Every structure is written in C-alpha cells, then in structure tokens.
Amino acid sequence: MWNRFDKERHLLNLYDNPHFDPATGIDDYVLLRTGIRETAEQYAGCSHPIIKAKTIAYLLDHTALEVNPVDWFGFNFCGWFTAKKGEELHEPRKPLQFLSSQWYGELKEPAEFREAGAHIDETGAVIFWCDYDHSVPDWDSIIGLGFGGILERARHYHQKHRDDGTLTADMEDYYVSVETVYEAIIRFMKRFAVCAKSRIHEDPKMPIVVECLETISEGAPKTLYQFLTLIYFYHLMQEYLDLIQVRTLGNLDVDGYPFYCKDLQEGRLTAEHTEELFRYFFEKYTLQGHQHGQPLYFGGFDENGDSLINDLSYIMLTAYDKSCIVNPKLFVKVMPNTPDAFLKKALDMIRRGHNSLVFINEELGCKISRKLGRTEEETKRLVGTGCNNFASRGKETTPEHMYVNLAKGIELAFNDGKDPRTGAFIGCHTGEVSNFKTFEDFKAAYIAQTECLIQKAFVISDFYDSHLLDINPAPMYSGSMPGSVECGRDAYYNGLKYNNTVMFLSCHATAADSLMMVKKYVYDQKIVTIEQLRDALLADWKGYEELRGMLLNDPEKFGNDMDSVDSLAVEMLNHFTTLVTSRKNKRGGHFVVNGESIWFSHFWAEKCGATPDGRARGDLLSKNMSASIGQDRRGITAHIKSVTKIDATNLAYGCPFDYMLHPSAVKGEDGLNAMLGLLRTFMKRGGYGYQGNVQDAAILHDAQEHPENYPNLQVRISGWSWFFTQMERKFQDEFIRRAEQEIGI
Amino acid sequence: MRGYVFDIKHFAVHDGPGIRTTVFLKGCPLKCVWCHNPESISTQTQLGFIQHKCTNCGRCVAVCPTGAQYMDNDGVHRFDRSKCITCGKCSQACYGKVLTLYGRYADSDEIFAELMEDVDFYESSGGGVTLSGGECLLQAEFCAELLEKLHSRGIHTAVDTCGAVSKKTLEMVIPYTDLFLYDMKAFDEDVHKKCTGVSNKLILENLRFLNEAGKNIEIRIPCVPGWNMDQLEKIGKFLCDFDHIVGVRLLPYHNFAGTKYTSLDMINTLPENLPTDKEMALATDTLETFGLKILH
Structure with missing residues (x-):
C-alpha cells in the first residue's frame, strides 16, 4: 500500500482534470459569480470579519468536490478549478478578492497619503502595496490541534472573555468569524471524507485517505501522510480563502520527525517510501503554481544546542533534489554544528543547478531575535520565512508594504529633489549642486533626499497598517495564532505579541559606489566638477563617454574589500536603518528593515537615470547585498x-x-569543500542569507537559443529560483553577464 | 625581501586543500609547449596587449612616455613593443584590461598582508597559501621568507614546483612547506626534453629527495595528447614506490591561453588536440593500476 507513491506520481497531471459530481455542490458559475456575492450582500451592515467568514462558509459548504482515487492528495473542489479557467472571473483562484477590492475602495485615502505616494513609483524611488503576502501561521497549533482543536480553542477564549466580562463587540465579531470559518472547514473536510468513502473500493489507498480526512477534520494528525495532508489543506485554504500567503510551510524535517519514527516503528513506511512520499508531496505542491515559492525550512537546535538535522532531513533533501522543482523553496538554518554532510549535500545540489535553496545564519538570527526583544524560548525556535528571513514562531505578523530605492537619492541630490526624466518633484530641496563645496555637503544632500523618501514610505505604510483589518480581515490565519485567539483581535490588527512592519532599503551598493565616485573624482582628485558630472548624468553619458569609462572601471567599488567604499555603505545603512527602526508603526510595533532588492534592481533600472558609478539609465542597480554586476x-x-x-x-x-x-x-x-568553506566563512563573519548560482555562461547562452534542451535549468533570482528558459530575455541576460564575469569576458 | 610576482589569485580551489590564495612568481626554467601561463616564463617584465578588445580611447597613448603606444593615421591604437620600457603607466590607464603588465616587485610583507586577508576562508575550509609560477623556487629565498611568515601564523602552505631546481633550493623551503605540488610531465628524458626543453634527471632525483625528506607530495600530470600521454604507465611505475605521495592529479590540457601568446607577441606553441573524456578515464585507470590515488 505505502509503496505506491513513485508509481502513481506520474498520474499527477490528472490534477487539472477533475470530475465533480453535481450532487456534491452547486454550479461553479452560480457559486462564484452570484452565490458568494449574494452572501456578502446578505450580511451587508455586519463587520468585515463577519461578512468574510460567512462568505467563506457559503463557498465551502456549496462548492462541488471530488476525491480523486488515483491521487494521494486528490482533494479537488469546484471553485478552485473553475477560477483557474479565468474568462468569467476577475481574479483566478481568488474568489473572495472582490471583497478586499471593494473594502479598499471604500476607504478614503487621506491627502497626506496621496501626496506621499505621488510619482514615487513611476520614478523608481519607492514601490509600495498593501501586503498580505508574508504570514507565518503557527504550525505548532495547526499540527498539534488540527482544525477541530483550533476551533475548540477559539470557543474556549470566546467563552472566557464572555465570562470575564471582557468581550467587546469587535471581539465578539472576531470570535464568531474564526469559529464560522473553522466550523465550515471541518464540514468541508467531512464532505471530502464522505466523498472518499463513496469511492473506497476504487483504489487500495482509499481507506487510508478516508481515515486521514476523518482524523484531520477532527484533530491532530497521527501519521506522516496525515501530517502532510493537513499542511497541504491548511496552506491551500489560507491562500485561497483568507487571501493571505503562507510564507512558510514550517520546519518539516523536525516537526515531521515524530510521525516518521512512528510510521517506521509501526511498519507503515520505510525510509525509501518516505522519500517517495515527499517527492510526491513536493511535486503535487508545485502544481499549485506559486511563482515565488513558499519556503519550508530545515534544521534548528534543541535545548542542549545540538543540531536538529535528522534522517528525515536527508530523505527530504534527496526527494527534492530528484524532483527538479523550484517550489516549495528550501531554507537551511545553519549553526556552527550543522553537520557538514548535510550542508555539502545541499551545496552539491546547488552545484548541479538545483538551487532553490538559501542558507540562513541561525546564530545571527538568534542575535537579531534578542536585539528585537524576543525571549530565549522564542529565540530558540525561529521560523525561516519569506524569501530568506527569520521570524518568531506563531507570534508575529510582519507586512512588507514598502521598498525604498537607496540609489534614487543620488539622482535627487543632483537635481534638487526633482526626477529629471518625469520632471516630478519627489524629494526635498537641497539646493543646486554648485552649492556643494565639499563631499560632506553632497553626502548630506543625498541623506536628506533619501530620508525624504523614507518619510513618505512611513506615511504610506501607516495608512496601510491602520486599515489591514478593514481591507482583508484574516479569520483563518488568526485562528491559528494563539496570541490572536487569546486576546480576541485579528492577527493583522495588533493581535499578536510582535506586530512589526518591514521597510526594504534596497540597492545600497549602487548608492555607495556612486558616493565614492563623487568623493574621489569631484572632491578628492578634482578630475571633474560637480556641475560637469551632473551634466554627464543628465545626458546619460552621451558626449561624456571617457568620463563614464573612468568611473565605471574604477575598482574602488563595494564588493572588493576596500574599506574606503565599504565604509560608506556601512555608514549609510547604519544611518538609514537607525532612522527606520526607531520609528513606531500603527499596529503597536516597530519598523524593521530588509536589505533585499527582490527584482526591483531590474524594474527600477529604466526609471533611474545614470549614476556616478558609471551606470547608464537602464543598467541594473545592485542586487540584494551584493556588489553591482561586474564590480x-x-x-x-x-x-x-x-x-x-x-x-x-x-x-x-x-x-x-x-x-x-x-x-x-x-x-x-x-x-565542494571550497563551497562549504565559503559558506562557513560567510556565516562566521556574521552574514545573513547565502544563495547563488553555479553557472557556465556558454550553457546559459545555449539555453537561451535552444530552450527546448534545457527545461530544468534553474537559476536563483532573488529569494527564489526559477527556470531559466521561462524567464524574460532581459532577466536571462543578467545571469549571462554575471556568468561571463566569472570567466573574465 | 622583494619577490617578482605576476599574479595573486584568491579563491584558488585546485591548488592544494581547501580555499587557497595562490601567488604566481615570474620566471621558469622550463618551456613546456602546452604552457598556459606564457607570461610566467620570462624573468623580464612584459606588457600584454589584446588588440581586438581595444576601444581606441587613446588614454594609454596620452600617458606613454616613449611613444610605444600610439594612434595610427586611421585612429587605431597600435603598440610598438620595441619602444616599450614596461613602466606600466598605460596598463594603469587602460579601462578594459586590454593592456596588462606582467611582473612587479613586491615586498614579502606586502604579499603576506594580502594573503592574510583571506585567513578566515583558510580556517573554515582547511585551506592556505600556494606558491606557484612559473617556477616559484627560482626565487627560493623570497619563498622561504614568505612561507616562514605564513607558517608562523599557522597557515597551511604548498609549493607548486616543476622540480628543476637544486637540492639546496628545496632545502630552503622544506621546513616551511606542508605540501609539494610536484609536476611530472614525462618519464623518458628525451620525451621530457621534447616537451619542456630540459632534461628531467634533476626532477626525478628531487622527487626522491622530497620523498625521503618525508614531505607530503601531490603529483600533477598535465595530459597532452600526442605529447606525453604514452608516458603514464612509466610514470605510474616510477611513482608506486614513493611513500609520501598523497595522490596524483591529472590535469586535462586546455588551449584557453592562445590569446595570451598573441598579446605577448610570443610564438604560440599550444598543441591542437585536447584529451577526450575517454582518454582521461584511461589515464586514470592506468595510474590506478599502480595503486596511486587519483585526486578529483
């Protein structure tokens, strides 16, 4: 029975061809076009959490469904699939999007929000949106309690507040919404169980499937298969119904280990079959098609400080390696005592182009955790989440609304706060460049311009943070979070212990290199005047090619272990991070910083004019914490x-x-040993996340011309990997340029 | 003391254990037909010029004190090697690595400081420093001084040598060298002469000497079809009695260095044929039959 995963994995393409019995639910058009909207209207006048919860319940109660007997995770429901066809529906796979769109539309954007947001996106200065994409559900609750246990917990605190006389109207609505959603989920799971039971004779696995559905609809999972099924369901429903991305699937090797051991002991699984099960799970998961990937993470340490890497960690890594997929993406938490053998296994994968994996420095994570005021207990169990960062387990929600381009301030300092391409005034007045008599004058102008952008980002973020509950309440996600349930507040509305907000400060290397070149060529060596340099930048170097050549080829750039320029990067980042982290947000937390550039080093390239490091408009800005390309x-x-x-x-x-x-x-x-040495040194020196590509430029060129020969060629983009041949050509060219640099072309 | 260096390569991975920094010293007593570092052979400073990469910006012309760099009537940058005094001003002015100066004198303290920049990487990976060339032991005193400094700081040291040096020279560095990377290009003297221009008598003797001195030795054999691959059996037979050989690394010949010969105005002696995977597998098998450990 349990040795069928590999044999049946190739049938996974049936995922896209479900057959729904009309007896199990109503017509998809009625359900998604009319039904959910009428339900929402029926509860008009109620609070948003109630409207959302009732609509979710309606959808789950009425959607047609099937259990596909050939698929171990063949739990299909009509709304999900119909939405995928897309023609009739505005947001594929997000049937409740209309609610948050409507509720955002009902908000009145204040004048200061509109002023702050004016032109900063189109000029490549700040990108912003109201972020619900970075949740860390409490997997301890989900796995330990199951859906039934979570519902009971919500009822318990609901009653407690009622008894204590502390239940406000908002709290009442909160509890009702959580209970409504989890009751609906349990009914939904039971409907699946009934459906599976009706087909129990169609495949030998079906009794196991039925038992699994019955078990996890009521409480905690008991086997590894049930554990994975619960994760699969929770993830699907939070993203589909709550419209909140699950930015970690959890510590699967550690949390799954007791189930694995029990299955081994009771003869349900062997190590070999476990590998096949994980491979099946990974490939099933990847069919959901989340482009940026949701991570799962390996490792950690126990109360004695020993590494938690175990047999299952190796099995999972092997399964993932064989799958040639990019999603889910992998995090490896690295401590000095993380076994070399495990790290080398992961590095070898990267060396062979299976690089959807980041190493994150847990020792540093602990240091950060203490600095942020988390307790020792919380610090011991940090979650790997998002693209490459740590969070506390089940105790925080950290939206990431704003991305500030640190290089834009250079352009604004040269132009008294105005964006030369659009003519929009987006910065502050720092005066004509001819007034900058010293480098310190120029640097002060740059700092003032960048601070101005950061202040605008604060205003925008404050507005979003103040209305997270209005726009998209999160009953399912909140129900998983003990702190939220205990106090009766939404996890996006101050309901947790840590309610911080992330601001991205990106492209620091382009900024530092530019400052260095201004210092060196204008003020130290006086090779060019500040006015001439401004004119050259405005002309995008046309007529100033020799000057550009000098600046571009000057080796004094970030990334070469040269203190002169590295110290500028350090100084700027220290300054701006202090500014950001000392600011409180509107949810009772603080602002915190991420230095990643995601892929905005591309998107901002055309919007940002030439910079003094020799970069022309359209050239990439620096990526993540790394040097600019070629520098x-x-x-x-x-x-x-x-x-x-x-x-x-x-x-x-x-x-x-x-x-x-x-x-x-x-x-x-x-x-391989050298790769390990680089990783260990990076961690020892206090680096945070470590990711990359081992690529041959000739192969990448060939893949660009003959994509049919390279369907599985992966490249690490930012906090995720993707298939090279499926990327836009401009993105492909970036990787080719970086790879050519390695061979000195 | 000053050494005559032409390159320092950080993150060298295949020049001994772990992550290493390799110092390349200029000058070599051999002239192998397949040499991939032709700039290492001469003991004179040389200027490399890659015409096809030049953008004719004229910056080198502006700084050249002798007129060796000049623009022709069509505005194309030309280089008159006979006028060049290898002052290096042009290569400093050049953006695009079109002009490269090979050879500079550097104090052992200066080199030592640069080598110590990567000490964290050595420690994490069990790596260290390798001296190479050219033939680094042509500057044995400098090598000994540098190696001693490194050793005193606990840095693993390796010396990459062709072995065509005196025993006295070897004795100078033996106390401070953890590993010798020892080249074996051929066993038969006539073949060795044909390949490198010199006899290998001294080389074979020195290998025995190092072995008797109890030093760890990694043998490195360039595999060049049509030149030395028929020597592998004899080399294997010769090596199998040595008890301090930690392994043999087979280096498949490549012809990437053609541009360097052109840039230095040297006669390109690079053979045409590259070894096939099959030939390399056969070479591995041949040496393994003598009980030698092949390093990959």
Whole structure:
C-alpha cells in the first residue's frame, strides 16, 4: 500500500482534470459569480470579519468536490478549478478578492497619503502595496490541534472573555468569524471524507485517505501522510480563502520527525517510501503554481544546542533534489554544528543547478531575535520565512508594504529633489549642486533626499497598517495564532505579541559606489566638477563617454574589500536603518528593515537615470547585498568580506548575499569543500542569507537559443529560483553577464 | 625581501586543500609547449596587449612616455613593443584590461598582508597559501621568507614546483612547506626534453629527495595528447614506490591561453588536440593500476 507513491506520481497531471459530481455542490458559475456575492450582500451592515467568514462558509459548504482515487492528495473542489479557467472571473483562484477590492475602495485615502505616494513609483524611488503576502501561521497549533482543536480553542477564549466580562463587540465579531470559518472547514473536510468513502473500493489507498480526512477534520494528525495532508489543506485554504500567503510551510524535517519514527516503528513506511512520499508531496505542491515559492525550512537546535538535522532531513533533501522543482523553496538554518554532510549535500545540489535553496545564519538570527526583544524560548525556535528571513514562531505578523530605492537619492541630490526624466518633484530641496563645496555637503544632500523618501514610505505604510483589518480581515490565519485567539483581535490588527512592519532599503551598493565616485573624482582628485558630472548624468553619458569609462572601471567599488567604499555603505545603512527602526508603526510595533532588492534592481533600472558609478539609465542597480554586476573584481572572498562588514543585525528581516561561481571553480570534492568553506566563512563573519548560482555562461547562452534542451535549468533570482528558459530575455541576460564575469569576458 | 610576482589569485580551489590564495612568481626554467601561463616564463617584465578588445580611447597613448603606444593615421591604437620600457603607466590607464603588465616587485610583507586577508576562508575550509609560477623556487629565498611568515601564523602552505631546481633550493623551503605540488610531465628524458626543453634527471632525483625528506607530495600530470600521454604507465611505475605521495592529479590540457601568446607577441606553441573524456578515464585507470590515488 505505502509503496505506491513513485508509481502513481506520474498520474499527477490528472490534477487539472477533475470530475465533480453535481450532487456534491452547486454550479461553479452560480457559486462564484452570484452565490458568494449574494452572501456578502446578505450580511451587508455586519463587520468585515463577519461578512468574510460567512462568505467563506457559503463557498465551502456549496462548492462541488471530488476525491480523486488515483491521487494521494486528490482533494479537488469546484471553485478552485473553475477560477483557474479565468474568462468569467476577475481574479483566478481568488474568489473572495472582490471583497478586499471593494473594502479598499471604500476607504478614503487621506491627502497626506496621496501626496506621499505621488510619482514615487513611476520614478523608481519607492514601490509600495498593501501586503498580505508574508504570514507565518503557527504550525505548532495547526499540527498539534488540527482544525477541530483550533476551533475548540477559539470557543474556549470566546467563552472566557464572555465570562470575564471582557468581550467587546469587535471581539465578539472576531470570535464568531474564526469559529464560522473553522466550523465550515471541518464540514468541508467531512464532505471530502464522505466523498472518499463513496469511492473506497476504487483504489487500495482509499481507506487510508478516508481515515486521514476523518482524523484531520477532527484533530491532530497521527501519521506522516496525515501530517502532510493537513499542511497541504491548511496552506491551500489560507491562500485561497483568507487571501493571505503562507510564507512558510514550517520546519518539516523536525516537526515531521515524530510521525516518521512512528510510521517506521509501526511498519507503515520505510525510509525509501518516505522519500517517495515527499517527492510526491513536493511535486503535487508545485502544481499549485506559486511563482515565488513558499519556503519550508530545515534544521534548528534543541535545548542542549545540538543540531536538529535528522534522517528525515536527508530523505527530504534527496526527494527534492530528484524532483527538479523550484517550489516549495528550501531554507537551511545553519549553526556552527550543522553537520557538514548535510550542508555539502545541499551545496552539491546547488552545484548541479538545483538551487532553490538559501542558507540562513541561525546564530545571527538568534542575535537579531534578542536585539528585537524576543525571549530565549522564542529565540530558540525561529521560523525561516519569506524569501530568506527569520521570524518568531506563531507570534508575529510582519507586512512588507514598502521598498525604498537607496540609489534614487543620488539622482535627487543632483537635481534638487526633482526626477529629471518625469520632471516630478519627489524629494526635498537641497539646493543646486554648485552649492556643494565639499563631499560632506553632497553626502548630506543625498541623506536628506533619501530620508525624504523614507518619510513618505512611513506615511504610506501607516495608512496601510491602520486599515489591514478593514481591507482583508484574516479569520483563518488568526485562528491559528494563539496570541490572536487569546486576546480576541485579528492577527493583522495588533493581535499578536510582535506586530512589526518591514521597510526594504534596497540597492545600497549602487548608492555607495556612486558616493565614492563623487568623493574621489569631484572632491578628492578634482578630475571633474560637480556641475560637469551632473551634466554627464543628465545626458546619460552621451558626449561624456571617457568620463563614464573612468568611473565605471574604477575598482574602488563595494564588493572588493576596500574599506574606503565599504565604509560608506556601512555608514549609510547604519544611518538609514537607525532612522527606520526607531520609528513606531500603527499596529503597536516597530519598523524593521530588509536589505533585499527582490527584482526591483531590474524594474527600477529604466526609471533611474545614470549614476556616478558609471551606470547608464537602464543598467541594473545592485542586487540584494551584493556588489553591482561586474564590480566585484577581486573575487568571491573579497566580495564576502565587503558584504559581511555590514551589520546584518540592523537588517533584521533579511539581507541575502548572491554569488555566481563558474562550475570549473567548484568541481570535484575539492570544489565542494571550497563551497562549504565559503559558506562557513560567510556565516562566521556574521552574514545573513547565502544563495547563488553555479553557472557556465556558454550553457546559459545555449539555453537561451535552444530552450527546448534545457527545461530544468534553474537559476536563483532573488529569494527564489526559477527556470531559466521561462524567464524574460532581459532577466536571462543578467545571469549571462554575471556568468561571463566569472570567466573574465 | 622583494619577490617578482605576476599574479595573486584568491579563491584558488585546485591548488592544494581547501580555499587557497595562490601567488604566481615570474620566471621558469622550463618551456613546456602546452604552457598556459606564457607570461610566467620570462624573468623580464612584459606588457600584454589584446588588440581586438581595444576601444581606441587613446588614454594609454596620452600617458606613454616613449611613444610605444600610439594612434595610427586611421585612429587605431597600435603598440610598438620595441619602444616599450614596461613602466606600466598605460596598463594603469587602460579601462578594459586590454593592456596588462606582467611582473612587479613586491615586498614579502606586502604579499603576506594580502594573503592574510583571506585567513578566515583558510580556517573554515582547511585551506592556505600556494606558491606557484612559473617556477616559484627560482626565487627560493623570497619563498622561504614568505612561507616562514605564513607558517608562523599557522597557515597551511604548498609549493607548486616543476622540480628543476637544486637540492639546496628545496632545502630552503622544506621546513616551511606542508605540501609539494610536484609536476611530472614525462618519464623518458628525451620525451621530457621534447616537451619542456630540459632534461628531467634533476626532477626525478628531487622527487626522491622530497620523498625521503618525508614531505607530503601531490603529483600533477598535465595530459597532452600526442605529447606525453604514452608516458603514464612509466610514470605510474616510477611513482608506486614513493611513500609520501598523497595522490596524483591529472590535469586535462586546455588551449584557453592562445590569446595570451598573441598579446605577448610570443610564438604560440599550444598543441591542437585536447584529451577526450575517454582518454582521461584511461589515464586514470592506468595510474590506478599502480595503486596511486587519483585526486578529483
């Protein structure tokens, strides 16, 4: 029975061809077009959490469903699939999106919000949106209690507040919404169980499936298969119904280990079958098609400080490696005592192009955790989440609304706060460049301009933070969070112990290089005047090619272990992170910083004019914590040294370093040991996230021309990997340029 | 003391254990036909010029004190090597690595300081420093001084040598060298002469000497079809009695260095044929039959 995962995995394409029995639910058009909207209207006048919960319940109670007997996770329901067809529906796979769109539309954006947001996106200065994409559900509750247990817990606190006389009207609505959703989920699971039971004779696995559905609808899972099924369901429903991305599937190797051991002991699974089960699970999961990937993480340490990497960690990594997928994406928490063998296994995967994996420094994570005021108990069990960062387990919600471009301030300092391309005034008045008599004058102008952008980002963020509950209450997610349920407040509305908000400060290397070049060429060596440099930048170097050549090829750039310029990067980041982290948000928390650039180094490229580091408009800005492309001329060791001069504890919510190595540099056992040495050194020096590519430029060129030959070629983009041949050409070109740099072209 | 260096490579992975920094010293007593570092052979400073990468910006012309760098009537940058005094001003002015100066004198303290920059990487990976060339032991005193400094700081040291040096030279570095990377290009003297221009008598003797001195030795054999691959059996037979050989690394010949020969105005002696995977597998098998450990 349990040795069928591999045999049946190839049938997974049936996922897209479900057959719903009309007796199980109503027509999809009626359900999604009319039914959910009428339900929402029926509860008009109620609070948003109630409207959302009732609509979710209606959808779950009425959607047609099937259990596919050939699929171990064949739990299909009509709304999900119909939405995918897309023609009739505005938001595929997000049937309740209309509610949050409507509720956002009902908000009155205050004048200061509109002023702050004016032109800062189109000019490549700040990107912002109201973020619900970074939740960390409490997997301890979900796995330990199951849906039934979560419902009972909500009822318990509901009653307690009633008894204590502390139940307000808002809290009443909160509890009703949580209970409504979880009651609906349990009914939904039971409907699946009935459906599975009706087909119990169609496949030998069906009794196991029925038992699983009955078990996890009531309470906690008892086997590894049930554990994974629960995770699968929870994830699907929070994203589908709550419209909140689940940004970690949890510590699967550690949390799954007791189930694995029990299955081994009771003869349900062997190690070999467990590998097949995980491979099945991963490939099933990837079919859901989340582009940026949701992570699961490996490792951690126990009360004695020993590594929690176990047999299941190795089994899962092997299964993932064989799958050639990019999603879910993997995090490995690294401590000094994380076994070399495990790290080398992961590094070898990266070396072979299976690189949907980031290493994150848990020792540093603990340091950050203490700095943020978390307790020792919380610090011991940090979650790997998002693209590459840590969070406390089940105790925080940290939206990421704003991305500030640190390089934009350079352009604004040259133009007295005005964006030259659009003519929009987005900064502050710092005067004509001719007034900058010293480098300190210029630097002060740059700081003032960047601070101005950060202040605007605060205003925007405050508005979003104040209305998270109005726009998209989160009954399902909140129900999983003990702190939220205990106090009766939504997890997005101050309901947790930690309610911080992330601000991204991106592209620091372009900013630091530009400052360095201004210092050196204008003020120290007086090769060019500040006015001439401004004119050259405004002309995008046309007529100033020689000057550009000098600046572009000057080696004094971030990424070469040169203190002169590295110290500028450190100084700027220290200054701006202090500014950001000392500011309180509107949810009772603080602002915290992430240094990642995601892929905005691309999106901002055309919007940002030439910069004094020799970059022309359209050239990429620097990516994540790394040097600008082509500027790390002294190799990866110097690059790592520059990056680790930055105090990563100030960038508490992530600051990954991206490397590119040529395959020949890391071939053989020597090469693998060298990769491990780089990783260990990076961690020892206090680096945060470590990710990268081992690519041959010739292969990438060939893949660009003959994509049919490279369907599985992966590249690490930012906090996720993707298939090279499925990327836009401009993104492909970036990787080719970086790979060519490794061989000195 | 000053050494005559032409390159320092950080994150060198295949020059000994762990992550290493390799110092390349200029000058070599051999002239192997397949040499992939032709800039290492001469003991004179040389200027490399890659015409096809030049953008004719003229910056080098502006700083050249002798007129060796000049623009022709069509505005194309030309280089008159006969006028060049290898002052290096042009290579400093050049953006695009079109002009590269090979060879500079550097104090052992200066080199030592640069090598120590990567000490964290050595510690994390069990790596260290490798001296290479050219033939680094042509500057044995400098090597000994640098190696001693490194050793005193607990840094693992390796010396990459062709072995065509005196015993006295070897004795100078033996106390401070943890590993010798020892090249074996051929066993038969006539083949060795044909390949490198010199006899291998001294090389074979020195290998025995190092072995008797109890030093760890990694043998490195460039595999060049048509030149030395028929020597592997004899090399294997010769090596199998040595008890301090930690392994043999087979280096498949590549011809990437053609541009360097052109840039230095040297006659390109690079053979055409590259070893196939099959030939490399056969070479591995041949040496393994003598009980030698092949390093990958």
